[in-house]
Amino acid sequence: MPHFYEKPLFRYPVYTLIGLTTLSVMIIWGYQWFIGLFMTLLFGFSLFFLIKADRQVKTEIESYISTLSYRLKRVGEEALMEMPIGIMLVNDQYFIEWTNPYLASLFDVDTLVGRSLNDVAESLVPLLKQEVDSEIITLHDRKFNVIIKREERLLYFFDVTEQKEIEKKYKGERTVLAYIFLDNYDEVTQGMDDQTRSNLNSEVTSILNKWATEYGIFLKRISSERFIAVLNENILSQLEKSKFSILDEVREKATVQNVSLTLSIGVGTGVIELPELGGLAQSSLDLALGRGGDQVAIKQPNGKVKFFGGKTNPIEKRTRVRARVISHALKEIILESDKIIIMGHKYPDMDAIGSSIGLLKVTQVNGKEGFIVLNQDEIDSGVQRLLEEVKKNSELWSRFITPEEALEIATDDTLLVVLDTHKPSLVIEERLLNKIDNVVIIDHHRRGEEFIHDPLLVYMEPYASSTAELVTELLEYQPKRLTMSMIEATALLAGIIVDTKSFTLRTGSRTFDAASYLRAKGADTILVQKLLKEDLDLYVKRSKLIQNTTILENGIAIAKADPLEDEWYEQVIIAQAADTLLTMQNILASFVIAKRDEETVAISARSLGDVNVQVIMESLDGGGHLTNAATQLKGITIDEAEERLIKAIQDYLEGGNEE
Secondary structure, three states: OHHHHHOOOOOHHHHHHHHHHHHHHHHHHHHOHHHHHHHHHHHHHHHHHHHHHHHHHHHHHHHHHHHHHHHHHHHHHHHHHHOOEEEEEEOOOOEEEEEOHHHHHHOOOOOOOOOEHHHHHOOHHHHHHOOOOEEEEEEOOEEEEEEEEOOOOEEEEEEOHHHHHHHHHHHHOOEEEEEEEEOOHHHHHOOOOHHHHHHHHHHHHHHHHHHHHHHOOEEEEOOOOEEEEEEEHHHHHHHHHOOOOHHHHHHHHHHHOOOOOOEEEEEEOOOOOHHHHHHHHHHHHHHHHHOOOOEEEEEOOOOOEEEEEOOOOOOOOOOHHHHHHHHHHHHHHHHOOOEEEEEOEOOOOHHHHHHHHHHHHHHHHOOOEEEEEOOOOOOOHHHHHHHHHHHOOHHHHOOEEOHHHHHHHOOOOOEEEEEOOOOHHHEOOHHHHHHOOEEEEEEOOOOOOOOOOOOOEEEEOOOOOOHHHHHHHHHHOOOOOOOOOHHHHHHHHHHHHHHOOOOOOOOOHHHHHHHHHHHHOOOOHHHHHHHOOOOHHHHHHHHHHHHOEEEOHHHEEEEEOOOOOOOEOOHHHHHHHHHHHHOOOOOOEEEEEEEOOOOEEEEEEEEOOOOOHHHHHHOOOOEEOOOEEEEEEEOOOHHHHHHHHHHHHHHHHHOOEEO
């Protein structure tokens, strides 16, 4: 309406019309005066009514605008004072200058004016200091979306409690899919009579059905060793709080019946599409099984993985059938390649070097050229002694090349074999993974979330003592013309002995079979002992580490290097210190912290099986086995590493961990 007022009835075209009419009447007066008189009177009456109508329109418009202005003012006042939106003005010192009644009513006071924002809602002060325009906060058990206008020092409070409740309810009721797998069902039931097997099935099914009923889970057995479970996010949250006690219940009931039966559960969550949910559940189950079973893996689309359980030693359940199949598959892949490059992890140990030498023999017996990647700057004293023996065999030593040489000789048909690790960040030369498409992984560590992308063949057995043991079994199924030199067999045996602490940890019947095979091939046990001999200075250095030891509850010991001494330690010394601590009375797990170099702090962890040190080290971006694990932390001090370690231990003792 205002634009009518700005342009009155007498616009410029009207003035022109009046002027032309006046001129026409004057002309008519010159010819016929009585017609001119009539036209003049008619024009005068028309002009009078036109002016009167214009004034009336102006009066109506002014009245309308006045009324509208008043109404708008009233609406503004009503909105400011009565609408359920909180409004607050603060000064530079964060004192409240004004609030509307609605906001004051939330605090059950007459006025908030003059009070400090810290006293009213201290969470608002950091928001005002930060460069954020809005944030969700909680006031008196209600959630508000606070919108900040910095220039005016003005805050709007929108109550979003109901919205958040709906979102929470929606998320809580989203579907979750889980696969439940009886880890070693075939091994346990093999040889059982029908009645015993039936009783075991009934017992396991009864336990799982009772558990499902208690939590409101739909459970369906789809095969002799596999179940599928359908639940929602709320139920999953309850299961996490219970630390998935069903794992312990099944294990304990099975133990009573003198069988070793455990569960692995893979959970898919966080997506709406059911096919993707099923894929996440299967991927989680593969991850749980790859880590040794008896645990739960919960995988989300963002890559986050939570693990629960995994607190028992994995039961050996490898079969020679699988070893033979893998050996033949590896042979076919080798025959299709022009050359084979073999690579272990950074700072290789006896297991990595020994298994590399064994895999080189697999390559040679199949008539292909093989090379072992080695970084001479990343070798400890024990491995150095082994390499000194290798150098005596010029043909074998000529197969060792630098990472740069490996990059130069790699072609599209080259095969890369990664040993004793499956994490891209831990290999000697990560650029080889990017250059070579054909990759084979052979490892005995529990699988972590970080994994080499799209390998041709994966042979991961967390039940094995060492990668050297796995490679030895592969050698047994290679062509019969295979012959090994003394140093080749000894290197493999040294890898097994070091990783089993002279056949005391993670040792199964297959471990002794592999050692027997190597002994028959000429492995020198005396040479192994010479390779493992300690230097006196290293012994003293290791003792200094152990000297500064703190014993926590649950029989956990933490030793660390003196933070004031800028001394560096080789990885092998840190690991040996952890092994030594574990031999002390009443110590169930040991952790040793020391500097590897200027930027790196290393932690080695050992246990007797009661504490899963792998889970603890994984929470610090490391990994390993239940009884043997480690990590390396960049850019922190020894004291900061100790704080992070203690927190990780506490989180482990309280329940599940998240990667």
